[in-house]
Amino acid sequence: MVNMKPESAFFPKQGPAITINKITKMNQKIVLITGATSGIGEACARKFAQGGYALILTGRKADKLEALSEELQQKGVKTKILVFDVRDREAARKAVESLEDQWKQIDVLINNAGLALGLDKEYQVNPEDWDVMIDTNVKGLLTMTRLVVPGMVSRNHGHVINIGSVAGDAAYAGGNVYCATKAAVKALTDGLRIDVADTCVRVTDIKPGLVETHFSVTRFKGDEKKADHVYQGIHPLNGDDIADVAFYAASAPEHVQIAEVLVLATHQANGTVINRDPNRKESLS
Secondary structure (H helix, E strand, C coil): CCCCCCHHHHCCCCCCHHHHHCCCCCCCCEEEECCCCCHHHHHHHHHHHHCCCEEEEEECCHHHHHHHHHHHHCCCCCEEEEECCCCCHHHHHHHHHCCCHHHHCCCEEEECCCCCCCCCCCCCCCHHHHHHHHHHHHHHHHHHHHHHHHHHHHHCCEEEEEECCHHHCCCCCCCHHHHHHHHHHHHHHHHHHHHCCCCCEEEEEEEECCECCCHHHHHCCCCHHHHHHHCCCCCCECHHHHHHHHHHHHHCCCCCCCCEEEECCCCECCCCCECCCCCCCCCCC
């Protein structure tokens, strides 16, 4: 029998709001980004840095986080690095709790960490792969929400931006478990928006279509030829496109809540209809 720790061991109860209000606040907004080592997460880091934010960069790869942090610091950006895997709830808790008080006053949480593994049929999926997808895409998002949002509620200020997917709207062939995790992200985002509706905390679900990042290389476990095939015959989105949308949502007036945004490449109609033409000559900028 597994010896489970009580919830309070992972998520201590928040103190009264007055305790938080006494803390000296930084003179700029703070964004915490999960999965900041590449792709959409890295693009969000650069975009929010340009927008004047201080950054808390999290991910599993310390070397990549350090390189990005050093690059941004040379441009005058304040950064903090937290190295952990969102699947490890205890490591996530310790990392967030290690922040100095002023860094804990997070204005924007971007739950970006996520992945897909394989395109096997549902009855042939490796159970280890579905564990990784569910633990990262769903439970990891829940962990970060549970760690950060109570502070936002106490301060009556904050914004949660979850990176969902068009895959959460309808399943596609071979997408089974991944699509289910992104459907869960949509439901969790909608549920959180309801839960904080009596506060000034905002909640946004950004649902990208085809985005050319390291995502497909991960899905095919390092097979770059298979990954490249995903984007053949179409001009896909890139991480910067999604970062622009995230920053737009975060920059809206506080009485405006961008609840959900579906972002597709021009020749993608939905999760399954994509017009591919290897001879397409247009140049889309």
